[in-house]
Amino acid sequence: MSMERVSRISGLWAEMEAQNIMGIVKRLYSPDIKYHIYATYSSDDRYYGLGVSYPNNIKVDISSFESLKEIKVRVYVDSSFEDHSLLLIQLVKPQYCGIFASLCESLIASVVAKPTEAEAIRTVINQLEKWRTLFKNTKIDGLTPSQQLGLYGELSFLRKLMQHEQVTKAQAVDLWVGYDAAIRDFQGENWAIEVKTSAANNAESITINGERQLDDTLLDNLVLYHYAMEVSKHTGETLPQLIKNIRGMLEWDEVQLNQFNDNLTAIGYFDVHEEQYLNRAYLVRNAAAYKVSDNFPRIKENELRSGVSDLTYEISVSQCQDYLITNDQLFNIITSND
Numbered sequence: 001m002s003m004e005r006v007s008r009i010s011g012l013w014a015e016m017e018a019q020n021i022m023g024i025v026k027r028l029y030s031p032d033i034k035y036h037i038y039a040t041y042s043s044d045d046r047y048y049g050l051g052v053s054y055p056n057n058i059k060v061d062i063s064s065f066e067s068l069k070e071i072k073v074r075v076y077v078d079s080s081f082e083d084h085s086l087l088l089i090q091l092v093k094p095q096y097c098g099i100f101a102s103l104c105e106s107l108i109a110s111v112v113a114k115p116t117e118a119e120a121i122r123t124v125i126n127q128l129e130k131w132r133t134l135f136k137n138t139k140i141d142g143l144t145p146s147q148q149l150g151l152y153g154e155l156s157f158l159r160k161l162m163q164h165e166q167v168t169k170a171q172a173v174d175l176w177v178g179y180d181a182a183i184r185d186f187q188g189e190n191w192a193i194e195v196k197t198s199a200a201n202n203a204e205s206i207t208i209n210g211e212r213q214l215d216d217t218l219l220d221n222l223v224l225y226h227y228a229m230e231v232s233k234h235t236g237e238t239l240p241q242l243i244k245n246i247r248g249m250l251e252w253d254e255v256q257l258n259q260f261n262d263n264l265t266a267i268g269y270f271d272v273h274e275e276q277y278l279n280r281a282y283l284v285r286n287a288a289a290y291k292v293s294d295n296f297p298r299i300k301e302n303e304l305r306s307g308v309s310d311l312t313y314e315i316s317v318s319q320c321q322d323y324l325i326t327n328d329q330l331f332n333i334i335t336s337n338d
Contacts, residue, residue: 009104012027022043024040026086035111036080037050046094047091048090048097050107051086052086052087053081054087054120055117058117058121065128069092070135071091071092072088073089073128076088098270099270102270103131107123109261110123110262111124130266148239149197149199157195159242161186166335167334169250169256173260175187175188175334191220192221193224193225198228199228199231200285204316205317206226206316208298211300211301211303211310215302216293217300224292226290228285237281238280243264288324290323291329293323297320299313
């Protein structure tokens with residue numbers, strides 16, 4: 001999402017707030033968009049909002065959003081157009097204004113390309129479902145240091161894919177599924193790659209989450225890719241710098257750029273938290289790929305006793321060395337199966 005758009009909706013909110021008009025006020029987001037999308041503001045309760053107008057023949061179910069505490073989702077009669085309703089999304093907690101602006105921009109970017117009003121409003125509802133999951137499962141005040149380290153590792157591997165001559169940037173973004181709480185971080189048709197990132201002072205141990213993460217039963221190839229990172233305040237690349245670099249690589253593909261930004265949102269990364277992440281820089285000390293097969297140190301789902309599940313365990317890097325594969329072997333797995 002561009003800073004221009006963020007400034008646009010935030011600017012509209014600021015203008016309406018300064019006018020202090022009673023009730024809910026709406027401003028057209030952009031005359032260049034074929035759908036009627038509005039920035040809204042309610043002076044009575046200081047709610048910033050986003051409104052989307054749609055014809056009444058489109059049925060909208062908002063019942064699943066009633067339990068949300070951070071936002072309110074309502075449907076009103078849209079007096080500006082005959083036989084139209086206004087889907088209104090309002091922020092209840094003003095301390096999340098920056099995050100809400102980013103979410104609204106992401107939603108607008110997803111809607112504008114849709115060919116019909118029905119598809120546009122369906123996209124809005126789908127985005128709201130993602131918001132519901134985000135607010136429920138994510139600490140939206142910022143990522144923890146451990147989450148930052150893990151995300152830096154995943155995005156480092158994403159960039160590695162994007163830089164390979166046999167993988168297009170669009171393919172690389174599509175292969176990244178770790179943002180969606182998938183079992184593994186990158187998924188092809190018959191292969192998967194799990195990326196693990198350790199701080200250099202604890203690089204000998206890798207934490208495995210769940211009995212299925214290193215289970216290759218349904219795959220032709222499963223790879224564990226491990227980064228050992230030096231973490232400091234000054235030496236290396238920060239998470240925002242890496243994200244800026246990837247966005248730059250995608251700047252000519254708006255669809256994939258929007259997808260990448262949506263994925264970051266799903267994880268809980270917001271640009272408004274950028275300053276929190278600037279005091280942690282990462283330097284790759286070692287990177288290695290291991291083919292998970294045969295007697296690789298792991299636990300498989302069919303090895304568990306009945307009633308045992310949701311395991312977290314650690315494996316030793318030194319015990320994985322017999323399964324090392326080269327960079328060429330790694331990309332042969334990726335490119336020969338997709």
